[in-house]
Amino acid sequence: MHTVKEAAMITGLTEHAVRFYTDKGLVPSVQRNKNNIRLFDEESINWLFGVKCLRQSGMPIEDIKTYVNLCLEGDSTIPQRYTLMMEHKEDALAQLEEAKQHIAHLEQKTALYQAILEHRSFDTTNPANWEKIQHMHSDVFYSPTVR
Template sequence: MIKQKNPSGTYRPSYDRTPRYTVKQVAEMMEMSAYTIRYYENAGLIPDVDRSGGNARMFSDYTLGWLRLVHCLRMTGLPIEGVKHYIDLCQEGDSTIPERAELIFKQEKSLREQLRILKKQMEVLKYKKKFYQDLLDNRRPDSCNPLNYISASEPNIAPEE
């Protein structure tokens, strides 16, 4: 049900529910903050997290799969409530596949739009980077900065040197 990436690049389910990872270990493995992991678990987004005798959260490969999915959905912009709804649907079983699929399809569409916008923003930054590198390399003033080109008829708004 929950997929993990294996070395060949495909995803496979992990049903191993042996608790073996602390929050700190999971945070390091997944490059997430311990706070975020605890928050997701407290919000009921990660099913079946075990507790040690000292009441510390203990994660299995199975629960790591859920955590990866939850974090992915959050990073695509799905609100906590939407993630919770998705997890609840998963736990209801196969009768919810159409609704889960629709949610994933909508998130993919939303993410594609975000990527389109980010690509445009990256092009602006690439242009400005090249522009500034040229200024630095050739020690020229910034021809795009209006403060460098104030006409005599305009009030002096340039900062005093």
């Protein structure tokens, strides 16, 4: 049997996270001793690893709780568990696509700054310089006058 501290060390979670997950009912096999101290056996450690993995993939606590409850109900819930995982996978893929767009934007920005540092481009990112370059990019600058 392992203490909260040991369970945290084994799983790579914080002690706070271990307590939080057990308090949320995400580790159904956790036991308590006569002093009400949490004790973790190998099954509990496995639940913690599973919860950690699902959290790292971005699954909300409520969905993990649903998943744990379905697991406890048995094999008859495999279709529901499959659906839950597929929906989460779709959400994760959408987040991945969004992250790819963020990376592409950052790549453009860092390439621009590299060009500025190497004196291959003028600093178009500094509003103090915009008056000097407005003639070059009049289509992207706000103008209060109607054209």
